[in-house]
Amino acid sequence: MLGLIGKKIGMTQVFDAQGRLTPVTVIKIEDNVVVADRTEEKNGYKAAVLGSIDKKKNTVTKPYAGQFKGVCEPKQHIVEFRDYEKEVKVGEVLGVDVFKDTTYVDVSGTSKGKGFAGGMKRFGFSGGRATHGSKFHRDIGGTAMSSTPARTFKGHHMAGHMGVDKTTVQNLKVVRIDEDLQVLMVRGAIPGPAQSVVIVKKAIKK
Numbered sequence: 001m002l003g004l005i006g007k008k009i010g011m012t013q014v015f016d017a018q019g020r021l022t023p024v025t026v027i028k029i030e031d032n033v034v035v036a037d038r039t040e041e042k043n044g045y046k047a048a049v050l051g052s053i054d055k056k057k058n059t060v061t062k063p064y065a066g067q068f069k070g071v072c073e074p075k076q077h078i079v080e081f082r083d084y085e086k087e088v089k090v091g092e093v094l095g096v097d098v099f100k101d102t103t104y105v106d107v108s109g110t111s112k113g114k115g116f117a118g119g120m121k122r123f124g125f126s127g128g129r130a131t132h133g134s135k136f137h138r139d140i141g142g143t144a145m146s147s148t149p150a151r152t153f154k155g156h157h158m159a160g161h162m163g164v165d166k167t168t169v170q171n172l173k174v175v176r177i178d179e180d181l182q183v184l185m186v187r188g189a190i191p192g193p194a195q196s197v198v199i200v201k202k203a204i205k206k
Helices: 062-066 119-123
Strands: 003-015 021-028 032-038 047-054 075-082 104-110 115-117 160-162 166-178 183-187 197-202
Touching (some): 003 075, 003 183, 104 183, 119 160
Antiparallel strands (some): 003 021, 003 197, 032 047, 047 075, 104 166, 115 160, 166 183
8 A cells, every 4th residue: 555645735727738627636745754664573564654744843742752763853744554565664755756656546634624514514405495485495304203202313414513524535546746846636626625634545446
């Protein structure tokens, strides 16, 4: 499983050789440092632990800084990638060239927070008629039983907090890789606001 930690910059558009426009999301790949290497002998499984984006020194505790000792400066984001396909060494810095032979990727991030939302916005309910006098426009309808015991089942779709969920968009096509700027351009949208951290992995279904 190939993967890197990136930062969502925003959306733009690119044109191919035939002049066709493609909407893309630009992902900046900050220096991904190999913080640790998990092995079968020592840990019971194989994995590479990557760290990215320097953490402010006044927020680093001694126990947290210990895992970076002799490797690099403490990083703000640490992600473990199981069964990493590329041979890596502790202290090695990985860039966007990891995906140079990859056509499709999966991108995971935290979706935008939308606060308290009603049932129609949160779950896509159709609501009632919009005509005059219906008295049932954006209501979610009945939520409980009409008999004893009158209660609402757990997990019922109702109004509530929306967004700030871990979301993964699969099979996004890699449109362009710029090794000079260390950016990855993928076709379509990815979760989260601009400047948010995302995890880019080689697509598991392609």
